[in-house]
Amino acid sequence: MKIAVVFDSAGTLLRMYRVAKNIKTGEYLHELVSTEFVGKKPYCAILVMQVDSNKLVNCPPNMLISDFIRKYNIDIEVGCSRALIDKATAEAVVGNDTTSTMKDLQDVMAAVKSKCKDIFYMGVGLIIDVETNSIPYVICTGGKVYSNTPLVIRTLTEKNVGIYIASGDSMRNLSALAMNVCLPLQCVFEIATPKKKEEIVKSLKQQYDKVIMVGDGINDVLAMRAADLGVLSIQQTGKCPTGLCEEADMVIRDIKEIIGIIEKYF
Structure with a gap:
């Protein structure tokens, strides 16, 4: 798969x-x-x-x-x-x-x-x-990068999982992040509005059997809905906002939990 x-x-x-x-x-x-x-x-x-x-x-x-x-x-x-x-x-x-x-x-x-x-x-x-x-x-x-972020990217890469970043930030900053976690720039989408994130997910669903969206804010909701699995991260705040949590299929407190989710469900 x-x-x-x-x-x-x-x-x-x-x-x-x-x-x-x-x-x-x-x-x-x-x-x-x-x-x-x-x-x-x-x-x-x-x-x-x-x-x-x-x-x-x-x-x-x-x-x-x-x-x-x-x-x-x-x-x-x-x-x-x-x-x-x-x-x-x-x-x-x-x-x-x-x-x-x-x-x-x-x-x-x-x-x-x-x-x-x-x-x-x-x-x-x-x-x-x-x-x-x-x-x-x-x-x-x-x-600054979460301590487990490089581990997650490295582990998913070893499992042949396609990894992408879709962010509202500029490529000026995202390129530094991509370099830090060894992710090719062609897998990074800059200035991604909520609608653009949704379109990215829908496009990837034409190439992959399952697409997971991982985000932490209201600007990720459209992409979560479009994905096969929408994951909300509350690592930054530690809180699960009402309404936002209801949009997600799963909630995580640490980015490394993504590894276990893929191993268990896919």
């Missing part, structure tokens, strides 16, 4: 630490679940900035984020949103913002570095509100 496993990255293969900053009040929000946060309003979205975070540190603090993106031709992608928000709309909102500055991004980066040691990678993004045509929050995420 040919089996494939599709993993989300943040929270599933990696332990994450996220910090958001309210542009208006200056308040910091620590350890937030970004997908749930954005999901509270229909026309909010997380935008992934395709940029090396080190480049942001040397920018003038008072420079507008919109000017930075325009000057350096920084690509931005819609990583997650409740309603369908296309890239053109997102770019227009960012271009019209006159409040958020590079200091805001530098601040959240510093906050993550101070709280999360041994960071494997760091990514930055924007939370936009289409209704107010603004950037109400900036966000930074730092992550």
